[in-house]
Amino acid sequence: MHLTMPRAPQPARGLHQMPARWAIDHAAARQTLGDLHDAYQWAVYAHTLAHRTNHSAERLDAAAMLAPLAALTGHVDQAVTTYRDLVDLATAELGHSHERTLYARAGMAEAHHRVGRCEKAIRDLADVYTTAARRHGPEAPVSLKTLTHLACLYRDCGWCDVAQRCLTVAMTIAARYLPQGDPHGARITDIAATPASENHRAVCTQATPSRPALTGLSSSTRTA
Ligand SMILES: [Zn+2]
Known part of the structure; x- marks a missing residue:
């Protein structure tokens, strides 16, 4: 079981949409198809692009895409870091x-x-x-x-x-x-x-x- 933040409603987009948003959508599409590692790579790219912008909604959505994918693909430290970033962004933006x-x-x-x-x-x-x-x-x-x-x-x-x-x-x-x-x-x-979970036993404290x-x-x- 894995808890995932639901995505915000997505407006219709045209040719002028931002590159970060396009990469987020692509990561989501790859995840829907079950290709988690490809989705993760696109999410990393989206996260990098989003951090170059001042668009808080894109930074939030990019972090929301990357954090669970990092966890699911075994990038555990990156997952913790990105979730921390996501919590800060969501708290500031949404409460x-x-x-x-x-x-x-x-x-x-x-x-x-x-x-x-x-x-x-x-x-x-x-x-x-x-x-x-x-x-x-x-x-x-x-x-x-x-x-x-x-x-x-x-x-x-x-x-x-x-x-x-x-x-x-x-x-x-x-x-x-x-x-x-x-x-x-x-x-x-x-x-x-x-x-x-047998996997948890190895790390359980x-x-x-x-x-x-x-x-x-x-x-x-x-x-x-
Ligand atoms: Zn434990």
Whole structure:
């Protein structure tokens, strides 16, 4: 599972569109076709072009394209750096609790988790969930996806009981608010049946858990 910041609505473009925007679109097209490494190269190019401009929207979209692709193609340090840049840009442009900013913060937490900064990753993602549930409601897609992903981080660190608590809350909210057959409900069920990632074990730093506070769960349970 990978959290990706949704793209802003894209206006129709003509021959005069900016080179960075064209490269962003090309990276997105390559990603849609499943060619992640080619998409990553185009995203690097788009990011370089966007940083030469003063267009904050292009810089934001270029970072939003590059950060998850860097993570997915194994450029873990670049993913952390780009996510940090993305969070700063999104916060300045959209505000601290905007949905796209929350997805950016969730992505950065995931990037930290991939390199074994487990306690920080879980604490940051729990904070994202708390903000999302308060600002957008526990049933909002950003809240449910963040909570479900938090369960994955706990599970991969070996904290199966806390992971199960997160999933139980997510299932309760999904059953109450999502329409029958909603794909996210099925996704939560799939994750509940998925074992911990073997890849994470090699980098995990939570072999002896020091459980961080789960501030988001009590409020979501109450609100749901
Ligand atoms: Zn871990």
